[in-house]
Amino acid sequence: MRVVLVVVAALAFTGSAAAACPTLADLEGEVMCPQCKTTLDQSDAPVARDIKRFIQQRAEACVPEGQIKDELVAQFGPAVLAAPPREGLHWLAWLLPLIGLATGAVVVSALVWRWSRGRPAAEPTVPLNGRPPLDPELERRLDRELARFDG
Amino acid sequence: MQARLKLAGQALSVALVAGLFALLVWKLATQEEGAASKLDRGEIVAAPGFRLDRLDGPGKISLAAYRGRPVVVNFWGSWCDPCKQEAPVLEETWQRYRSRGLVVLGVDFHDLKGAAKRFARENDMSYPLAYDGPGNTISKYGVEAAPETFFVAPDGTLVCERLLGGVHIERNRGRYDECVQELLAA
Numbered sequence: 001m002r003v004v005l006v007v008v009a010a011l012a013f014t015g016s017a018a019a020a021c022p023t024l025a026d027l028e029g030e031v032m033c034p035q036c037k038t039t040l041d042q043s044d045a046p047v048a049r050d051i052k053r054f055i056q057q058r059a060e061a062c063v064p065e066g067q068i069k070d071e072l073v074a075q076f077g078p079a080v081l082a083a084p085p086r087e088g089l090h091w092l093a094w095l096l097p098l099i100g101l102a103t104g105a106v107v108v109s110a111l112v113w114r115w116s117r118g119r120p121a122a123e124p125t126v127p128l129n130g131r132p133p134l135d136p137e138l139e140r141r142l143d144r145e146l147a148r149f150d151g
Numbered sequence: 152m153q154a155r156l157k158l159a160g161q162a163l164s165v166a167l168v169a170g171l172f173a174l175l176v177w178k179l180a181t182q183e184e185g186a187a188s189k190l191d192r193g194e195i196v197a198a199p200g201f202r203l204d205r206l207d208g209p210g211k212i213s214l215a216a217y218r219g220r221p222v223v224v225n226f227w228g229s230w231c232d233p234c235k236q237e238a239p240v241l242e243e244t245w246q247r248y249r250s251r252g253l254v255v256l257g258v259d260f261h262d263l264k265g266a267a268k269r270f271a272r273e274n275d276m277s278y279p280l281a282y283d284g285p286g287n288t289i290s291k292y293g294v295e296a297a298p299e300t301f302f303v304a305p306d307g308t309l310v311c312e313r314l315l316g317g318v319h320i321e322r323n324r325g326r327y328d329e330c331v332q333e334l335l336a337a
Contacts, residue, residue: 034261034286046230050266075264077285107160 022065024056030082031055031072039082185293187301187313198224198303199291206259206267206280214303220252221334222303225318226289228262229270231297233317238274240319244331245278251335254279260286260297302330304337 028040033048040048040055051072058068072080084090134142189196202213214222225241227234245255255278259267264282271280283289292301292313300314311330318327 034284047228047261047263050230050263054263054265075284076261077287079285 020064021062022059022068024052024059026065027055027059027068028052031069032080032082034076034080183290185290186309187293187295187299190301190309190313196309197307198222198301198309199288201258201281201283201288201291203258203281203283203288206257206264206271206282207276212256212279212281214256214307217254217256217303218307219305220254221305221337222254222256223331223334224256224258224292224301224303226258226260226292226294226297226299226301228260228297229266230262233320234298235270235274237298237317237319238276240317240324240327242274242276242278248331248335253331253335256281258283258288260284260289260294300327302334304334306337310334310337 031040031051032038033040033043033045033051035047036043036045040052054072055068058071063071069081078085084093086094186196186199198214200214202211202215204210205212214224223241223244225237227238241255241257244253257271257276257278257280259271259280260283262282262284264284267280267282270276288294292299295315298317300318301309302311304310311333312326314323314327314330316323318324
């Protein structure tokens with residue numbers, strides 16, 4: 001029984017350790033190539049290859065993702081991260097698109113609401129004689145013209 | 152009420168567009184033109200200053216510290232093949248003219264520090280080396296690619312011309328020697 005528990009604990013520990021270790025695939029979409037200004041996964045520039053190798057080595061040493069990013073920022077500056085950091089004025093980059101989306105949603109909702117409220121009641125689409133209905137304005141004008149003949 | 156709301160919406164839209172336009176104008180107006188463009192036009196231009204980490208040891212290295220001496224500023228990266236080929240030429244210049252006050256100053260940019268140190272060691276670069284990982288200096292100078300070489304006179308102005316590509320290549324070699332002589336005579 002004790003052996004089974006030890007094996008289960010060891011497996012669980014190995015599993016969690018493996019899960020905690022980042023991979024190159026985890027990071028190459030989040031780190032920029034400083035020369036080509038694209039993410040590493042889209043770049044094959046020599047410096048991008050160097051950075052990928054660096055990430056690979058650090059990941060194999062099971063260095064946490066955050067620490068690898070910190071090490072890259074220390075060398076290349078914050079622009080090496082594809083996403084801006086959540087601090088100071090950088091928050092604008094996160095918030096402005098959300099504010100834009102929310103404003104757009106409000107405007108579209110208001111327009112749809114107004115359009116649906118202001119729309120006249122639906123008229124019968126198929127008249128009894130089977131022909132398309134006349135335009136109301138044309139119908140009124142026709143009535144006026146016919147009334148002249150009646151008089 | 153509805154008309155007022157509509158007016159407010161229109162005013163907000165106009166303000167938003169005007170704001171974005173102002174941002175664009177500000178960005179274009181404050182965009183820094185690299186020193187290389189001015190030098191190419193024949194203007195007298197001061198070499199942009201910098202203070203960077205030393206690659207070849209602890210501490211900082213700044214261009215201002217070499218004021219009064221002629222300086223060859225060479226931008227390079229460990230990922231750049233021509234940089235490897237031109238390194239012996241720069242090293243030779245440093246060894247030959249350092250007794251006359253000339254400094255060769257290498258600025259490594261967009262590079263991993265470890266890779267850059269290894270590159271410097273493997274290529275026997277004994278001249279002073281600065282590390283500019285984020286590449287802040289290259290926009291000030293208008294560096295387009297590595298390697299590029301500038302010549303800073305003792306009074307801090309850029310002289311001769313900037314050399315695009317390795318100083319060892321046929322197109323640049325003669326001009327490089329002329330620029331070094333011009334520096335020494337300045």
